[in-house]
Amino acid sequence: MTVHIYNTLTRKKDAFIPVETGKVKMYVCGMTVYSDAHIGHARTYVAFDVIRRYFEYKGNTVFYVQNITDVDDKIIAAANKQGIDPLLYSQRFTDRCLTDLDALGVRRADLYPKASEAIPEMIHMIEQIIQNGYGYVADGDVYFSVESFSDYGKLSGQNIAEMKKSARIEPGDLKRNPLDFALWKKAKPGEPVWPSPWGPGRPGWHIECSAMSCSILGPAFDIHGGGMDLQFPHHENEVAQAEAATGQQFARFWMHIGLLTINGEKMSKSIGNIINIKDLLQRWDAEVLRMFFAQAHYRSPPDFSEKALTDVEKGRERLHRMKERLQEHAKKASAEKPTDSKLQEPEKQYLLTIKDFQDEFEAAMDDDFNTPKAFASLFEFVNKSNRFFEQYLNPNPELCKHALDVYLKTSSVLTVFQPPTHTPLKKESDITSALQALLQKYDKTIDTPTIDALLQALLEARQDARKEKDYKTADDIRKKLESLGFEIQDTTRGSVWRKK
């Protein structure tokens, strides 16, 4: 009933009860926009998309905020290299990155606050931190004093003494302690600059998330998340900043997404194995990619490979065939609900199967969003449904409609069966003319050359050939249709086609 979430703060699964009943406020660390969105981003944002969808499935209203980091060392470096204004540069990539995620079929967050537009909030928070004695000014820079904040390390499980041993001390640094981090950086040539009480400069790396999440969601919002790599130091610092400034507990639940590897290797620039979403979508269907990410438990590191995608693609076919099978059986359904009294014994059993499936799905998702288990319940339902339909040829349409509804509702949480987000490779008119050409070859014509009608006519032509035991022709037609993207199946009740 209640969702349990593994909370990085407590290192156990805690019962999730939102601050405001029926409302879930979540903040997820977004992209630093200086290059195209890659599959690491895809992994994380698909994971949160599923989480968000499940909260909605449970009847919650979700307010999902994902920041855009558009003021950052790497952006500045990249922009300066090309002689472009850094803010203009990041603006360009913001659109590109979000479009990439759109193409993947990841639903957009409700709000994408940008660092560059939240400077006043950040300055305000830095002032509070200084006022409360946790920050200090040093020649136009402002630093956070880690040692003055006794809870420092509570999120990542680090302790200050141990960290000090491995801390790097950079020359020319004005930090009192090597672990201290910058809240505000004094202006340097070639960098974007904003005025501040400490002189012109720009915000440090971590302050944007503390400031924006607190100002938009209030300090004690429900869920804060991001990739596992952000746990330390980024999120640790966020907690320190926000709690030092507000004196209140910051985000209540912290969720960290397992990082993707590629063929067993860490994805990194130095290895040169970064794959962009855009490139991948050239070769793979968005749904396959989403399913690959959704199928991995969010805290585990999935290993990306072509083989893995192929396996997922096959599994997806199975899900799609079931959807079609259910739709077929549900065609004549009235708006009525299936009631026990109108059902035959096997149908009553199937009604129970549907109920069990939904219960299992929810139990899996309630348990820290156990998507592998949720998928298992989905596939199990497919198996049981197939078995039912094999034995029971004319099932109650309302019953099947009900099964379909449950099937679609649960699947869509896992991002399956979403409307296609890209244009198909072949245009409809091309397919029509190809089908027409094929039909003429077998001396047939039809009045209204729709795809449906053409396929029907071709299947009839093929059926004639089969009757005459002209299997060469029959196989030929099947092969040609296959190449046009139509799968032909000969069943006991005649030949049927489906789009691949």
Added chain:
RNA sequence: GGGCGGGUAACAAAGUGGCUAUGUGGCGGACUGCAGAUCCGCCUACGAGGGUUCAAAUCCCUCCCCGCCCUCCA
């Protein structure tokens, strides 16, 4: 060195005291002109060694491996 997470059948991946996970792949069968789909059956599973228990992949102990973070990262 400090922190965190792993090692499950051919591959991927859940499970965490007794109950077929699941997906992909392989083999055999039913159906079929063939193919496909679907169904049925099968393919030495729990890193190693001890222990607790009526019962351990699951709890305890010892050991061996692997990954990630501690520097920018989703």
